[in-house]
Amino acid sequence: MRELLGAGFILLGIPFFIASTVGLLRFPDVYTRLHALTKVDNVGLGLICLGLAVQASSIAVALKIVLIWGLILLASSTGATLIASSALRHGPPPLRSDSDDSHAGR
Amino acid sequence: MLVVDLLLALAALATAGQCLLLPGLFRAVANLMAFGLVMALIWVRLEAPDVALAEAAIGAGITGALLLTALGQLPASQRDIQPARDGLPRRIIPITILVLLITGMLWAAILGLPKPGLVEEVATLLPESGAEHAVTALLLNLRGIDTLLEITVMLCAVATIWSLQQAIPPPTLSHYYPGLPTLARWLHPLFLLMFSYFLWQGTHAPGGAFPAGALLGAGGVLLLLTGSIAWMYQRAYNLLLRWLLAAGLLLFLITALAGLLMTGTLYGLPPRLAGYFIIAIEVATALSITLMLMTFYLFGRPGAQQ
Numbered sequence: 024m025r026e027l028l029g030a031g032f033i034l035l036g037i038p039f040f041i042a043s044t045v046g047l048l049r050f051p052d053v054y055t056r057l058h059a060l061t062k063v064d065n066v067g068l069g070l071i072c073l074g075l076a077v078q079a080s081s082i083a084v085a086l087k088i089v090l091i092w093g094l095i096l097l098a099s100s101t102g103a104t105l106i107a108s109s110a111l112r113h114g115p116p117p118l119r120s121d122s123d124d125s126h127a128g129r
Numbered sequence: 130m131l132v133v134d135l136l137l138a139l140a141a142l143a144t145a146g147q148c149l150l151l152p153g154l155f156r157a158v159a160n161l162m163a164f165g166l167v168m169a170l171i172w173v174r175l176e177a178p179d180v181a182l183a184e185a186a187i188g189a190g191i192t193g194a195l196l197l198t199a200l201g202q203l204p205a206s207q208r209d210i211q212p213a214r215d216g217l218p219r220r221i222i223p224i225t226i227l228v229l230l231i232t233g234m235l236w237a238a239i240l241g242l243p244k245p246g247l248v249e250e251v252a253t254l255l256p257e258s259g260a261e262h263a264v265t266a267l268l269l270n271l272r273g274i275d276t277l278l279e280i281t282v283m284l285c286a287v288a289t290i291w292s293l294q295q296a297i298p299p300p301t302l303s304h305y306y307p308g309l310p311t312l313a314r315w316l317h318p319l320f321l322l323m324f325s326y327f328l329w330q331g332t333h334a335p336g337g338a339f340p341a342g343a344l345l346g347a348g349g350v351l352l353l354l355t356g357s358i359a360w361m362y363q364r365a366y367n368l369l370l371r372w373l374l375a376a377g378l379l380l381f382l383i384t385a386l387a388g389l390l391m392t393g394t395l396y397g398l399p400p401r402l403a404g405y406f407i408i409a410i411e412v413a414t415a416l417s418i419t420l421m422l423m424t425f426y427l428f429g430r431p432g433a434q435q
Contacts, residue, residue: 097312101308101312105308
């Protein structure tokens with residue numbers, strides 16, 4: 024039962040990895056690519072960690088796996104903020120779809 | 130698992146090739162860091178988790194961050210250095226011969242290894258060495274001279290960096306990126322916990338001074354780069370810093386001399402006392418490694434006259 028539940032969670036997590044890898048390759052600028060990447064850490068890795076934690080041999084191992092997820096969440100969100108704010112300060116401004124936007128190309 | 134091994138080998142070759150052949154220094158550094166991570170995974174597959182940890186922390190993390198920081202301080206004109214690609218077809222024959230030669234020598238060395246290795250000998254010496262884990266016993270007692278030389282090399286690297294220029298204080302980041310210093314401070318207790326765990330684990334399982342020092346060093350570098358450690362730059366603490374940096378090496382040498390005095394051979398520790406010496410050396414070495422990795426990131430000699 025636990026095996027099945029764990030496998031189900033992992034299978035649910037894999038599409039997020041595929042989707043955000045495609046996003047990383049196909050999206051036009053650094054901000055949208057970051058947006059795609061963070062989905063993996065939040066949801067995809069979360070589901071896979073959940074799947075592994077359900078299958079774990081003891082509560083301690085399960086908690087360690089969840090702790091890994093929590094640490095990656097902290098690190099990746101901070102990293103994404105750093106890259107985005109650094110890009111805002113030094114790099115190109117975010118692309119906008121409607122050129123009539125009054126804030127465009129600020 | 131053969132598929133995983135093959136994928137890992139391919140990934141190592143691909144990242145190494147991209148690091149050497151693609152234009153642009155930033156790309157080379159990024160590929161070098163990816164190469165370090167792949168190497169760490171390969172060490173895991175070879176069932177050497179302590180080497181994997183040290184490789185991930187030092188090879189991918191600390192070296193990569195050091196190169197990235199150096200890249201950030203280069204003038205823009207020097208960042209786009211192209212690799213010498215024109216001569217590649219001419220050089221491909223000598224390179225191939227060299228690679229084949231090295232592979233052949235390695236292969237011959239592997240075939241020449243004593244079967245089934247030195248596992249038996251180490252296992253019989255283990256009770257006398259003062260450590261319960263074979264790797265720790267090897268590193269700190271049976272082949273202690275190797276570890277001694279490694280620490281000496283690191284101390285020489287620190288001395289070289291200090292002789293180049295004055296320390297460069299970290300930029301004030303907290304105004305632009307408030308998240309980073311907070312994250313570094315929040316995570317540091319966890320780094321300390323892992324450090325103590327690896328140190329304690331070293332006597333009976335994979336772990337010990339080098340992985341522990343590399344881990345705490347990584348956390349310390351994070352603090353240092355976010356400007357949370359002021360004392361290292363101050364003149365008043367310079368002497369203390371120097372003594373702490375040398376502590377591991379000094380304790381190692383004292384142990385060697387003590388062994389000489391007590392039993393007549395260098396490092397000839399009496400088995401009764403070896404355990405205590407190993408613990409003392411391991412703690413001192415780990416602290417020295419931590420501080421040495423951190424002082425690389427001072428980019429020069431601290432404690433200058435203001």
